[in-house]
Amino acid sequence: MFHRRAAALLGSIAALFLIVPRPRLHAQGETMPERQLKQIVERQKIILDQATKDGDKADEESLRVQVQDVCHDYELLLHDSPDFAAAYAAYGMLLRQIDMPKESAAMLLKANALDPNIPVVKNQLGNYLAEQGKPIEAVNYFIAAIKLEPDEPLYHYELGKLLYEARDDFLKKGVYTRPEIDETMHNAFKKAAELAPDRIEFTYRYAESFADVEKPDWDGALKVWASIEEKMHTPIERQTIRLQAANILIKQGKFDTARVMLSTVTEPVLADQKQKLVAQLPENAKK
Secondary structure, three states, X not given: OOOOOHHHHOOOHHHHHHHOOOOOOEOOEOOHHHHHHHHHHHHHHXXXXXXXXXXXXOOHHHHHHHHHHHHHHHHHHHHHOOOOHHHHHHHXXXXXXXXXXXXXXXXXXXXXXXXXXXXXXXXXXXXXXXXXXXXXXXXXXXXXXXXXXXOOHHHHHHHXXXXXXXXXXXXXXXXXXXXXXXXXXXHHHHHHHHHOOOOHHHHHHHXXXXXXXXXXXXXXXXXXXXXXXXXXXXXXXXXXXXXXHHHHHHHOOXXXXXHHXXXXXXXXXXXXXXXXXXXOOXXXXXX
């Protein structure tokens, strides 16, 4: 069953355990299948945490065997409890982590059929369909995940990313008008940033999204970039943000202000990016 490289496990592992559905407790206590699932997930976490810790030094063959044993435990559990939605969901998440997308999707679809109220399953199915080039089908899963868990920033981020990357498909099919898709995409990134203000990947993408719409609010974008710069810790990080702001100032025709901001970018690694912006400044701008 496992013919993929075990090294595929060494990415985004931590996120898996933040969103794997937890076994549910009933009034009479924990059921045997719930207990078994909890044990499998805990064992899985130990294995993958160690793999992450070992990094490039991880023994790939040993890791492959250990993960194969975990998969075998999932299959035994599902054989004995074929209607256990949470187990299908957890197994599907693991299969996605080890680069088995089709097998993962089959497990997630089964989980969704058994229990349509697991938001992480909706989100992962949306990701799978998007990767398969089916954005129209994918968007409904992302929207469903948001409805089930509106305070999870990842789901809003995934929706925004899909609407941006597949904008032409949505417009061609008439699912959205350009103003509608711009607003929905931008608001999705905004919501993700609001829910997770310390997640730079969300706040940065929100700031970028101002430039992705047909009628950008450049003043609003400058405020967001400024707020991000305040959170940066190193000179190179802060100066990278200033390049973004200078680019906007140039688009606004505020060349003098842009020139002053660019003069504060002194990191050698940013020299090429800086020069491209400097080249856009008109020769007759005040120096």
